[in-house]
Amino acid sequence: MSTLGQPPWRRERLDRFPGVPAWSLATSRTAPEEFPVSSQAEVSREWAWGGADGSGVRVCVVDTGVDAAHPRIGGLERSLAVTGGPDGGLEVADCDPADPAGHGTACAGVIRSLAPGAALSSVRVLTNGKSGSGAALLAGLRWAIEEGFDLINLSLSTTRTEFRPALHELADRAYFRRCLLVASAHNMPVTSYPWTFSSVISVASHDEPDPMTYYYNPAPPAEFYARGVRVPVAWPGGKEIRSTGNSFAAPHITGICALILSKHRWMTPFQLKSVLYLTARNVGPSNGGAHDRE
């Protein structure tokens, strides 16, 4: 059946493999598609996070570890790593606040730049240099959810379907425990998890330079576009590079969520997602409301 004329969220999902574009949108060249919006005009950006700095919010970066000594990080609450346990299984244990790869430090630096008051922790799930560490990702994520963080930044995903059911259950558990998973969409047109689940906030890139600009995508699974092109990011050794990828878009949304939660402490994950939606550049009335249709 043709889906012509359907709203974006009702269209048949494209078989993205190997087609492009994958999930991101060059908003500096292509205007986001118009879609109807039911306005809740009282939710403004000022109301959402005006005056907030992330204080009182606990954020966990599940990644390659974080270099706590980097000037753009400024210390960590805790630093842990998933390692092989004595019985051959995996365990989560305290470790030196270091990052052998750089990716986790880059993500943490973005969060810190937006929410300087938030308490950052790190769980290293990628360290052994070999691919296919889905089991370590699962173990680290499970620990972070049980530990009670308010936000978890996950700029990683796994393509292995064997981990899908367990990740789905974890993502739902996090959602009901008021622990919001912010996950980056894969940068390539492949299916991976958990960013494709509705219980997380999934983020792809736009190509504008403002760190506080983000858009709602009316044709998920990638629900939001945030800054992800040539992002200045922290790199181990006290350095900074510019890097491109959805990995760096997700921590922008994590940082903004930390601001919102620090001002509105008892928001649920679904409220938080709604506030993000209502303050998105292509939805919020303070930014034109061009698509506003009751």
Next chain:
Amino acid sequence: MIANDPPSSASAEIAERRLLQSIVEVARHVFGSAAASIFLVDQDTGELVFEAVSGEGETHLLGRRFPPGTGIAGWVAESGQPMIADDLTEVTQFAHDAARSTGYVPRSIMAAPLIRHEECIGVLEVLDRSNALRGDLADVDLLALLAVQAACGLDFLLRLRRANRAAPPGDDLHVLLRRIATRVPPGGATDPTALKLLAVADELLA
């Protein structure tokens, strides 16, 4: 008369290698880059092995190995995520030693995983792309498309190597036929693909 030459493992790889080489040539030219290369991830050791190179290093890098997790290509193989990093000259950490050992230290790197059957089997890397007006997100999409081709090409090469290992050149044909016979239960159902392959073998031997 190529058809009558005994297929050595090197000559048997020629078509697959040409495919990989043509992909890195295309990648280097569409990005106007200094170099483009395809790494294989050694599934036993996790090492990264240069399988095709265009541009800087093309004369001496083939077969060169790097330990698991080395540099940005190592990260991409480990995480299964692409990465684009610019301004690398400011950074001492990104495996400069490994880069220096190749004879070329880039200012920027684009790298994408080569994924087949849910598994990362390699990495496509482009060094120092030009600052053309393509746009960064268009670069990401183009890299992804080329990575899909490269993954198919690398998969062909791996299949061929597995097949060569299973039936090394010089294996006695009669031994092979007896081994095949033991794998086919009398009166049992035969895999249609295997049946087709045997039919092709029959035709070749006729």
